[in-house]
Amino acid sequence: MDATFPALLIRDQVQGSERVDFIRMDEADLMPGDVEVAVHYSSLNYKDALGITGSGRVLRRSPIVGGIDAAGEVIASSDTRFKPGDPVLVTGAGLGEYHHGGFAGRIRVPADWVVPLPAGMDCRQAMILGTAGLTTALILKRFQENQQLPEMGPILVTGASGGVGALTISLLAAQGYEVVGLTGKPEMAPWLRSLGASEVLDRHGLSMGFRPLETARWGGAVDVLGGEVLGWLARTVDDWGNIVVVGLAGGADLRTTVMPFILRGVSLLGVTSANCPLPMRGPLWERLGSDWAIPHLDSILSEEATLSQLPEFSRRMLAGRTWGRILVNLRADT
Ligand SMILES: NC(=O)c1ccc[n+]([C@@H]2O[C@H](COP(=O)([O-])OP(=O)(O)OC[C@H]3O[C@@H](n4cnc5c(N)ncnc54)[C@H](OP(=O)(O)O)[C@@H]3O)[C@@H](O)[C@H]2O)c1
Numbered sequence: 001m002d003a004t005f006p007a008l009l010i011r012d013q014v015q016g017s018e019r020v021d022f023i024r025m026d027e028a029d030l031m032p033g034d035v036e037v038a039v040h041y042s043s044l045n046y047k048d049a050l051g052i053t054g055s056g057r058v059l060r061r062s063p064i065v066g067g068i069d070a071a072g073e074v075i076a077s078s079d080t081r082f083k084p085g086d087p088v089l090v091t092g093a094g095l096g097e098y099h100h101g102g103f104a105g106r107i108r109v110p111a112d113w114v115v116p117l118p119a120g121m122d123c124r125q126a127m128i129l130g131t132a133g134l135t136t137a138l139i140l141k142r143f144q145e146n147q148q149l150p151e152m153g154p155i156l157v158t159g160a161s162g163g164v165g166a167l168t169i170s171l172l173a174a175q176g177y178e179v180v181g182l183t184g185k186p187e188m189a190p191w192l193r194s195l196g197a198s199e200v201l202d203r204h205g206l207s208m209g210f211r212p213l214e215t216a217r218w219g220g221a222v223d224v225l226g227g228e229v230l231g232w233l234a235r236t237v238d239d240w241g242n243i244v245v246v247g248l249a250g251g252a253d254l255r256t257t258v259m260p261f262i263l264r265g266v267s268l269l270g271v272t273s274a275n276c277p278l279p280m281r282g283p284l285w286e287r288l289g290s291d292w293a294i295p296h297l298d299s300i301l302s303e304e305a306t307l308s309q310l311p312e313f314s315r316r317m318l319a320g321r322t323w324g325r326i327l328v329n330l331r332a333d334t
C-alpha cells in the first residue's frame with residue numbers, strides 16, 4: 001500500500017507569482033502534534049488564495065503546506081479526547097500559516113486545535129462552512145452580545161456573493177434579521193434573494209456621499225471589504241447599530257470621523273476566526289450543527305476543486321470572479 005499522500009507545498013512568497021509545488025509526503029514529513037487526521041475535504045478561503053498567489057504576506061514560514069481548513073477522520077491520537085475513526089475538523093489556529101495545512105492527504109496537529117464534528121454534520125458540510133462558517137457564527141455572536149436586535153433595521157452585508165457574505169446572509173435571515181446584500185455581481189441577485197436577502201444593491205451603482213454623517217439606512221452591517229465601503233457604512237448605520245469588520249477584499253484603509261460614534265453610538269466590532277479562542281470553537285460549531293444551522297448549504301457550494309486546480313481558483317478568487325464556497329476534495333487526489 002502507498003504510504004505517501006499528495007500535498008500542495010507553497011515554497012515561498014513572491015509578490016504576484018505563485019511558488020507552488022504538488023508533492024507527495026509521508027508521515028515523517030508531518031509536523032509534531034497529538035492527533036493525526038486523514039483529510040477528506042478542505043476549502044479555499046481568501047487567505048489561502050493570498051498565500052498561494054503570493055499576493056499578501058499571510059504565511060509565517062516557508063515552505064509550508066497550504067490550507068487553513070481541514071475535515072476528516074482521526075488516524076491516531078496520543079490525546080485521550082480523540083480515537084481512530086472520530087470525524088473531526090480544524091480551522092485556522094496556525095494551520096496553513098506556520099503549521100502544515102489542510103491541502104494534504106494528512107495533517108498532524110495539537111489536540112487543542114481539533115474540534116469533533118457536530119452530530120449530523122459530515123466532513124463535506126463542515127468544509128462548505130469551514131473558516132467562513134466559523135466566522136459567520138462569530139459575527140452572530142458579536143451581534144447578539146452587543147444587542148443588535150432585528151427590530152433595529154436591516155443589516156447590510158458586503159461582498160454578498162462571497163463565502164462569508166453568502167453564509168452570513170443565510171444565517172442572519174434564518175435568525176430573523178432583515179438582510180440586504182451589496183454585491184459587485186448584480187446578476188447574482190436572484191440567488192442572493194433565495195438565500196434570504198430582502199434586497200440586493202449593486203456596488204458599482206452606489207452613491208456613497210462624503211459628509212461625516214449621511215442619512216441612516218442600516219440597523220447594522222457586516223463588512224468584508226474595508227476601504228471606502230467601510231467608511232460609507234460608518235456614515236450610514238443608524239443609532240446604536242453595530243458594524244462587524246471582517247475583511248479587506250476592497251482595501252485595508254478606513255477613513256472616518258468620530259461623528260458616527262459620538263452622535264449615533266455606532267460600534268465597530270472585530271472578529272478573528274484564526275485566533276478564535278480554542279475553548280470557544282467547539283460550542284460555536286455545535287451551534288452551527290443545531291440552532292444556528294445555515295440553510296441552503298448546497299446552493300452556497302459553487303465548485304469542488306482538486307489540489308492542482310487551486311492556483312487557478314485562487315487567481316479568480318482574488319479578482320472577485322468566484323462566488324459562494326469552494327470545496328477542496330482531497331479524496332480526488334489519491
Ligand atoms: N476576520 C476573519 O476572521 C475573517 C474570516 C474569513 C474571511 N475574512 C476576510 O474576509 C474577506 C472575504 O473572505 P471570503 O472568504 O468571503 O472571500 P470571497 O469568497 O473571495 O468573497 C469576497 C467577496 O468580496 C467581493 N470582492 C472581491 N474582490 C473585491 C474587490 N477587489 N473589491 C470589492 N469587492 C470585492 C466579492 O463579492 P461581490 O462581488 O458580491 O461584491 C467577493 O466574492 C477577505 O478579506 C478575508 O480575508 C476574515
